[in-house]
Amino acid sequence: MLSSKRLVLAHFWLAFTVFGLALLLGAWQMLVRSPLLAWISNPEWYYRSVTAHGTVMGYVFPTLIAMGFGYAISELALERPLIGQRWAWTGFGLVVVGAVMAMVPVSMGLASVLYTFYPPLIGSPFYYLGIVLVVVGSWIWVALMSLNLYVWKRDNPGKPVPLAMFANVAGSLLWGWTAVGAALELLLQILPVALGFRTTIDAGLARVFFSWTLHAIVYFWLMPAYIAYYTIIPRAIGGKLYSDSMARISFILFLVVAMPIGIHHLFTDPQVGAGFKFMHSALTALVALPTLLTVFTICASAEIAGRLRGGKGPFGWVAALPWRNPMMLAVTFSFVMLGFGGAGGLINMSFQLDASIHNTQWVTGHFHLIFGGAIVIMYFAIAYDLWPHLTGRALTSLGLMRAQLWLWFVGMIVTTFPWHYVGILGMPRRMAFYDFTNTALAPEALPVTISVFGGFLLVISGALFFVVLIKGQLAPKAEAGVYRFSIAIHPPTSVPVALNGYSLWLVLMIGLTVVNYGFPIAQLLALKNTSVPAVYVGAQP
Amino acid sequence: MSSERLFTLSNRWFTTALGLTAGFAAAAALGGLVLLPYAQPNLKFSGIWDAICSAAGVSREAATVAPSAVEAKTSAVVMTSRMLNHPSAASIGHGGTLALQCAICHSGDNVTRSEFPYLAGQYAAVIYKELHDFKAGVRVNAIMGPFAAALTEQDMIDLAAYYSYLPRVPAYHPGPGAGEPAIVLSGAPLRNIPPCASCHGAADNKAGSPRLEGQSPVYLKTQLQAFASAARRNDISEQMRNIARRMTPAEIDQAASFYAERP
Numbered sequence: 001m002l003s004s005k006r007l008v009l010a011h012f013w014l015a016f017t018v019f020g021l022a023l024l025l026g027a028w029q030m031l032v033r034s035p036l037l038a039w040i041s042n043p044e045w046y047y048r049s050v051t052a053h054g055t056v057m058g059y060v061f062p063t064l065i066a067m068g069f070g071y072a073i074s075e076l077a078l079e080r081p082l083i084g085q086r087w088a089w090t091g092f093g094l095v096v097v098g099a100v101m102a103m104v105p106v107s108m109g110l111a112s113v114l115y116t117f118y119p120p121l122i123g124s125p126f127y128y129l130g131i132v133l134v135v136v137g138s139w140i141w142v143a144l145m146s147l148n149l150y151v152w153k154r155d156n157p158g159k160p161v162p163l164a165m166f167a168n169v170a171g172s173l174l175w176g177w178t179a180v181g182a183a184l185e186l187l188l189q190i191l192p193v194a195l196g197f198r199t200t201i202d203a204g205l206a207r208v209f210f211s212w213t214l215h216a217i218v219y220f221w222l223m224p225a226y227i228a229y230y231t232i233i234p235r236a237i238g239g240k241l242y243s244d245s246m247a248r249i250s251f252i253l254f255l256v257v258a259m260p261i262g263i264h265h266l267f268t269d270p271q272v273g274a275g276f277k278f279m280h281s282a283l284t285a286l287v288a289l290p291t292l293l294t295v296f297t298i299c300a301s302a303e304i305a306g307r308l309r310g311g312k313g314p315f316g317w318v319a320a321l322p323w324r325n326p327m328m329l330a331v332t333f334s335f336v337m338l339g340f341g342g343a344g345g346l347i348n349m350s351f352q353l354d355a356s357i358h359n360t361q362w363v364t365g366h367f368h369l370i371f372g373g374a375i376v377i378m379y380f381a382i383a384y385d386l387w388p389h390l391t392g393r394a395l396t397s398l399g400l401m402r403a404q405l406w407l408w409f410v411g412m413i414v415t416t417f418p419w420h421y422v423g424i425l426g427m428p429r430r431m432a433f434y435d436f437t438n439t440a441l442a443p444e445a446l447p448v449t450i451s452v453f454g455g456f457l458l459v460i461s462g463a464l465f466f467v468v469l470i471k472g473q474l475a476p477k478a479e480a481g482v483y484r485f486s487i488a489i490h491p492p493t494s495v496p497v498a499l500n501g502y503s504l505w506l507v508l509m510i511g512l513t514v515v516n517y518g519f520p521i522a523q524l525l526a527l528k529n530t531s532v533p534a535v536y537v538g539a540q541p
Numbered sequence: 542m543s544s545e546r547l548f549t550l551s552n553r554w555f556t557t558a559l560g561l562t563a564g565f566a567a568a569a570a571l572g573g574l575v576l577l578p579y580a581q582p583n584l585k586f587s588g589i590w591d592a593i594c595s596a597a598g599v600s601r602e603a604a605t606v607a608p609s610a611v612e613a614k615t616s617a618v619v620m621t622s623r624m625l626n627h628p629s630a631a632s633i634g635h636g637g638t639l640a641l642q643c644a645i646c647h648s649g650d651n652v653t654r655s656e657f658p659y660l661a662g663q664y665a666a667v668i669y670k671e672l673h674d675f676k677a678g679v680r681v682n683a684i685m686g687p688f689a690a691a692l693t694e695q696d697m698i699d700l701a702a703y704y705s706y707l708p709r710v711p712a713y714h715p716g717p718g719a720g721e722p723a724i725v726l727s728g729a730p731l732r733n734i735p736p737c738a739s740c741h742g743a744a745d746n747k748a749g750s751p752r753l754e755g756q757s758p759v760y761l762k763t764q765l766q767a768f769a770s771a772a773r774r775n776d777i778s779e780q781m782r783n784i785a786r787r788m789t790p791a792e793i794d795q796a797a798s799f800y801a802e803r804p
Contacts, residue, residue: 041726041736042744199619256562273598278573279566286565431730438731497545498554504547508562515566519597527600533619539748 002389002483003081004071007088009390011068012383014096015061016469019376022056023462025049027455030415034452035436035445043432047112050430052103054115057371059134060099062221065379066175067091067141069224070168072386074148076483077162077231083151084144091144094137102130110538114430116214117182117190119206122534125194128186135179142176145169153501160492161500163247164231164485170251171223173502174216177509178259181212193534200531204271205524211262212517215284219258221371225378226250229298229331232385234486236327239305244488246297248499253290256508257283260516267354271530272520277351279516284349291342295335302331304489326401330381333409337373340413341366344420359430362423365416372458373412377405380465387472388480395472404464411457418447418454614679616775618670620749625665628702636703639696642688656759662709667751669701671775680775709755722795724788732787737796743803749777758801765793 002008029049032040040046067088075082082088104126105111111123149161149169161169185206192198230247234240241247263280266272306317322328344366347353357363384401388394395401422444427434436445498504524530547555578584578592586592594601628636640647646657660668674680675689676697692700723729725743728736738744741753753761767773768785776782785793 039727041721041738043736043739044745271598273596275570275573275577275593275596276598278577278596279569282569282572283565433727433730433736435727435730440731496554497547498552498558501547504555504558508558512562512566515570523598523600536748 002072002075004075004085004088005390007082007085007092008068008072008386010092011064011071012386012390014092015064015068016383016466018056018064018099019061020462020466022053022061023459025053026057027452027459029053030452030455033432033434034448036449036452039433044109044112046432047114048106048109051112051114052106055102055106055131056099058115058217059131060095062224062371062375062379063134063138063175064095065382066171066220066224067095067138069227069382069386070141070145070172072390073164073168073227074145077165077168077485078148078152080152082144083148087140088144091137091140094133094140098130098133098135098137100130101133102127105130105538108538112537116210117185117206119185119190119193119201119203120532120534121537122190122193122201123537125191128191128194132183132186132191135183139176139179142172145172158494160244160495162485163241163244163488164227166248166500167223167227167230167251169502170255171220171227173506173509174223174255174258175220177506177513178213178216178220181209181214181262184212185209199534201534202524202531204269204530205521207266207269208263208272208517208520208524211265212259212513213262214265215262216259218367218371219254219287221375223251223254224382225334225375226254226294228378228382228385229294229334231485232382233298233327233331234301234305235484236385237302237305237322237325237331239301239303239308239486241486241488242297242300242304244490244492245495245499246293248495250290250293250297252499252502252505253293254287255502255505256512257286257289259509260512261287261349263516263520264349264351264354267351268358271524276516276520281349281351283512283516288342288346291338295338298331298335301486324398324402326384326398326405327381329402329405329409330377330384333405334374334377334381337369337377337409337412341369341374344369357423359428360423361419361427361429364429365419365423368419369412369416373409373416377408377412380405380408383465383469386483387469388478389483391473392477392480393472393475394478394480395468396475397468397471400464400468400471404461404468407457407461407464411454411461414454414457415451416454418451422447613774614677616670616674616679616777617677618673620666620670620777624748625669625698625701625705628665628698628706632699632702633706634703635696636699636701636706639692639700640703643700646684655757656763657757658760659756660704661707663704663752665701665705666749667701668704669697670749672697672700674775680773709752722792722799724792724796725799729787729792734784734787737800741800743800753800754803756800758797761797761800762793765797769793 029046031037032046071082071088102111105124106127108124111127113121113123113127117128145168149165152165153159153161189201189206189209193201230241230250234242261280261284263272263277264284267277267281302321303317305322306320309317309320309322311317311320344362347357348363348366384395423429425444427441427444427448434441434444434448436442436448546552550556574593574596575589578586578596584592584595586595643660646655647660648655671680672689672692675682675685676692678686689697721738721743724734725737728734728739736744737753740747740750743754746752764773765785765788768776768781769788771782771786774782788796
């Protein structure tokens with residue numbers, strides 16, 4: 001039973017509200033850069049919008065989803081009230097205050113530095129302080145998840161930790177450690193300049209620190225989706241989880257190898273040695289492993305569902321799956337987008353292949369397909385699954401849900417496939433204006449126009465999502481029954497101690513981080529004369 | 542099971558996980574730090590340690606010869622957004638007195654057509670920087686050089702305070718009204734030219750960039766040409782030289798007359 005319904009609902013509602021606003025900004029950005037409209041003439045407006053879109057979508061939205069979902073999992077999986085509810089509300093309050101504090105200067109054009117900060121660009125200190133507050137708020141959640149797990153384990157010695165909570169804690173620990181890179185960059189490098197104590201900044205070192213956060217943050221975004229794959233989907237489609245151990249190993253692998261690979265974002269940066277770029281590239285390849293394990297396990301779980309429903313033969317079980325069930329649609333769309341996005345990601349992570357698409361729209365297409373597509377569609381699914389238990393009212397508009405998921409899937413494909421294509425043509429990302437009348441850019445005009453219509457579909461889908469939730473909120477009270485997670489074919493009665501806790505894996509995670517980041521950071525810290533003058537954004541003459 | 546110890550060599554999970562992780566990291570390091578550098582035929586190493594250092598990105602002296610001396614001086618002025626923001630009345634007054642010797646060319650009212658720049662209402666940081674650069678010989682001009690040579694640091698600050706204090710009297714030189722040229726509004730991205738308007742007014746003003754609206758068209762055109770030919774080279778990080786040398790003569794004309802005609 002959920003005793004923290006209001007807490008979880010507050011996180012979800014705030015998350016989806018800011019998501020809706022940022023979605024509109026995204027669509028606007030696509031429209032004004034396309035050949036469909038005359039240009040807005042002021043790049044500042046564009047970058048302001050991109051900063052708001054990225055900050056909300058990258059930090060605020062997924063963090064709130066992970067936090068809210070995490071609190072729900074803690075209560076539902078451990079079957080006891082959340083310890084530290086007051087702290088949880090404090091964390092929520094910090095995220096709210098931080099988000100507002102960051103968004104005010106962005107709206108005023110005083111912090112158009114994009115969500116990745118890009119020093120030596122320096123914006124208003126309130127922007128960075130706001131983000132620090134969001135992260136600190138989320139660290140309260142990190143601490144609470146481990147605390148709740150610890151207390152449960154103390155009271156249930158030797159029992160296997162429920163998979164959902166095990167995975168949830170993996171996500172929180174991953175975030176706790178991965179956020180350290182950006183926190184160091186903000187506190188040691190950017191804030192002193194933004195506050196006026198210094199006028200120069202080592203942009204190369206800042207980029208290395210940010211890469212520490214930048215890649216693993218994607219896996220933090222991904223965690224709720226993966227938790228849903230393993231612990232919600234098999235139950236929702238009427239099947240069983242194929243393997244509990246496989247799930248645990250996947251989450252452990254994410255924890256250990258998702259972090260020390262971020263320098264693959266810096267393949268063209270001169271301040272990092274080629275050897276370390278190769279090492280990060282090699283470990284990036286390893287991160288495909290838990291994803292492949294997951295795809296295999298979930299497909300096997302779906303096969304179990306199909307056969308339980310009477311499907312026969314090598315493919316008959318596919319036809320027997322509950323295709324009118326929104327959860328079935330969500331996981332299918334998510335996997336298709338994960339497949340395409342992952343295939344594109346293999347190009348990004350390859351030391352040599354990356355050169356042909358580095359800093360092009362290909363990259364924008366890639367992370368929208370993975371995050372906006374494969375992950376966010378699972379956030380929708382999580383909301384649909386939990387909502388009746390949070391509100392005590394049933395979601396009955398199954399047709400609307402299916403339409404919403406279809407539109408999101410088609411919209412995301414139509415948005416991102418043309419971006420990949422124009423990226424191969426060489427279209428740079430992060431540009432406020434493209435002169436499509438120039439013959440060199442003319443071939444990009446049509447794909448860019450097509451992608452704008454994908455953006456419109458996404459906006460319609462986003463609106464439908466709110467319609468579904470609001471209709472649910474207005475529906476009559478209906479008892480949702482006991483919430484339960486998927487059950488494995490062989491529910492674990494005992495698991496090795498290594499698969500029931502995180503001490504070993506945290507040691508390996510930190511060890512690999514030291515191996516892969518220690519030298520590049522130490523070397524840049526030791527080098528003299530590497531700082532460049534700050535460029536103040538939004539400074540009025 | 543709860544008595545099972547994890548951090549011990551008898552726990553296979555521990556040994557396997559540690560071994561695989563360390564093995565993979567070592568293999569990746571071997572590949573990246575040893576095999577990769579030797580696989581590049583154009584790199585020559587004195588030994589394996591040299592190769593490792595090279596791949597790890599250890600910085601070293603690239604050349605033993607001293608870099609050739611740069612003949613042109615560069616500006617010593619650091620522009621910040623808060624520079625000279627709140628001048629005192631005394632500073633403005635002193636600046637006004639000093640400005641009497643400037644008024645023969647830089648009239649306060651901006652109504653005459655002139656090849657000299659109008660200064661009333663210009664940003665203080667801009668006036669200060671140009672005076673400083675004239676004095677230091679970074680910006681060369683036969684008339685301004687001697688004037689600036691006699692100015693003290695405080696004089697330059699006061700002159701900047703005075704001119705920025707003066708109200709901008711719109712120097713409105715109505716022209717044919719050709720509309721807003723593309724070079725001003727959109728720049729030319731494929732030639733790496735940002736829009737003039739995004740720094741110099743019409744869309745946005747950026748710290749360090751002079752306000753150009755109502756400026757003398759002759760002056761604007763001369764300066765763009767001077768940047769293009771590198772006769773003028775006191776722009777920060779060569780920004781304006783890079784822009785002006787890629788502009789066509791027609792675009793220089795369009796930009797100059799657009800800003801001159803703008804109130």
